Amino acid sequence: MYFVLGDYVAGMLIGALIALGVRVAVWPGMDMVIAMLLGMGIGMVIHMVLGLLLSPLLGMFETMLPASVIGMYGGMLFGMRDSMAAGSPTLPAAATVGAFFGAIVVLGLKVYDRALRGAVVDAGD
Numbered sequence: 798m799y800f801v802l803g804d805y806v807a808g809m810l811i812g813a814l815i816a817l818g819v820r821v822a823v824w825p826g827m828d829m830v831i832a833m834l835l836g837m838g839i840g841m842v843i844h845m846v847l848g849l850l851l852s853p854l855l856g857m858f859e860t861m862l863p864a865s866v867i868g869m870y871g872g873m874l875f876g877m878r879d880s881m882a883a884g885s886p887t888l889p890a891a892a893t894v895g896a897f898f899g900a901i902v903v904l905g906l907k908v909y910d911r912a913l914r915g916a917v918v919d920a921g922d
Contacts, residue, residue, distance in 0.1 A: 803855045805903050808863050811847050812871055812899025813892040815840045819875040820891050825882035832880035833873040840872025841865075863903045871898050 819836040848864035875895065878884040885891040 800855060800859070803851075804859050804863070804907075805900055807847070807851045807855060807860055808867060808899035808903035809896035810899070811844055811864050812867050812895040812897070812902070814847065814895070815843050815868060815871050816875050816891045816895025816898070817888060818843055819872055820879055820884070820888065823876050823879040825880065827880040829877055829880045832876040834876075836872035836874075836876025836879075837869050838872070840868035840870075840875075844868030863899075863906050866906070867899050867902050871895065871902075874898070 815836075818839045822835055822839055823832045844861075844864040844867060848861045851864075852860040875884070875891075885894055
């Protein structure tokens with residue numbers, strides 16, 4: 798149970814930090830393509846650093862796969878949002894949106910993994 802909660806906490810932490818990092822680097826009125834590329838780059842750097850730090854605790858696959866999706870897509874989405882000035886008005890609100898995005902990505906990947914593998918039954922040898 799701790800690993801499942803850890804996956805969600807790690808995803809939420811990564812999402813929040815990416816949203817904050819992109820908020821610092823992208824300003825309203827910035828070219829959207831540049832903002833998305835910059836956000837993707839920031840997201841990739843943050844997900845690599847945090848993913849490698851958290852992977853000994855939670856497992857490489859369970860940490861790096863959601864982190865890469867959160868980093869790349871979240872960075873692009875947050876960059877696009879912030880360049881249009883359509884984002885959250887405060888930093889805590891932006892971090893909350895990033896954490897929510899991270900939790901949704903982790904949940905989506907867990908549901909997808911379960912659909913691919915089916916229910917895992919322990920044999921109890």
